[in-house]
Amino acid sequence: MWHNFRMPSKSRAEHEPLVVTKNLCRTYGRIRALQNLNLSLRRGEILGLLGPNGAGKTTAIHILLGLLAATSGEASVLGLSPFKERHQIAKRVNFSSAYVQLPSNLKVMENLTLYAKLYGVPNSPSKIQELLELFEITHLRNRITGSLSAGEKTRLGLIKCLLNDPLLLLLDEPTVSLDPEMADTVRKILKRIQRERNMGILYTSHNMPEVQEMCDRILFIHQGRTITEGLPGDILKAFESQTLEQVFIKIVRSGDLISP
Ligand SMILES: Nc1ncnc2c1ncn2[C@@H]1O[C@H](COP(=O)(O)OP(=O)(O)O)[C@@H](O)[C@H]1O
Numbered sequence: 001m002w003h004n005f006r007m008p009s010k011s012r013a014e015h016e017p018l019v020v021t022k023n024l025c026r027t028y029g030r031i032r033a034l035q036n037l038n039l040s041l042r043r044g045e046i047l048g049l050l051g052p053n054g055a056g057k058t059t060a061i062h063i064l065l066g067l068l069a070a071t072s073g074e075a076s077v078l079g080l081s082p083f084k085e086r087h088q089i090a091k092r093v094n095f096s097s098a099y100v101q102l103p104s105n106l107k108v109m110e111n112l113t114l115y116a117k118l119y120g121v122p123n124s125p126s127k128i129q130e131l132l133e134l135f136e137i138t139h140l141r142n143r144i145t146g147s148l149s150a151g152e153k154t155r156l157g158l159i160k161c162l163l164n165d166p167l168l169l170l171l172d173e174p175t176v177s178l179d180p181e182m183a184d185t186v187r188k189i190l191k192r193i194q195r196e197r198n199m200g201i202l203y204t205s206h207n208m209p210e211v212q213e214m215c216d217r218i219l220f221i222h223q224g225r226t227i228t229e230g231l232p233g234d235i236l237k238a239f240e241s242q243t244l245e246q247v248f249i250k251i252v253r254s255g256d257l258i259s260p
Pocket residue numbers: 028031032033051052053054055056057058059060
């Protein structure tokens with residue numbers, strides 16, 4: 001009688017669906033970047049979107065951000081259409097990628113103030129200060145953004161994406177340019193904030209131990225198609241592997257063999 005089961009409203013809000021896609025497809029000319037992607041992400045959950053270079057991860061994130069239209073299929077973010085209702089969604093969603101930088105000619109503080117204003121953050125100076133301290137870059141507040149190291153820019157990007165207290169974070173390879181110690185610090189901060197605020201996070205990374213540490217669930221795509229989805233432990237069992245690294249290699253090598 002599962003279909004009759006009704007969760008109490010508090011618990012329903014705690015686990016409310018943030019992202020749902022149904023048979024989402026995207027082509028670029030003859031390239032099929034996404035083929036029938038069915039993705040779901042709830043509050044309080046970190047979903048690892050995995051796959052080799054060119055698998056379609058960034059394309060999926062750009063569709064969810066409303067930056068790119070789907071070729072077919074449906075996507076809903078916070079119950080709204082990301083492409084048509086982007087501005088409403090933007091209040092409660094944010095995005096960070098090591099590959100997307102903030103305006104490089106502005107100072108760190110100018111950038112954060114600008115974004116805080118764009119997001120309408122109440123009491124923004126104290127919010128900015130709190131996040132600068134959390135990510136340990138308070139001393140860089142008057143530096144020109146373009147002069148920061150890759151790791152410093154990454155941390156700045158993460159601060160920017162937390163300014164509006166998002167319900168949903170889309171993180172595209174957030175730790176890629178960080179040294180192992182800083183990557184560990186950033187993971188711990190993200191995990192803590194995610195738990196405190198019961199956020200949902202869509203997380204892409206090529207660092208498999210990191211995925212194992214961070215993600216509650218995994219969706220693995222290759223050449224735009226879903227290969228496997230589930231709890232990390234179940235995926236390890238299904239692929240008779242000890243680590244996600246082994247699973248990754250198995251999927252990509254066998255996928256290459258069967259793909260046209
Ligand atoms: N603007 C674009 N024009 C043409 N092809 C693109 C474009 N963006 C991505 N692609 C192609 O779509 C596929 C998926 O790319 P992407 O979503 O960036 O993968 P990932 O983020 O998993 O590395 C790749 O084959 C890529 O070359």
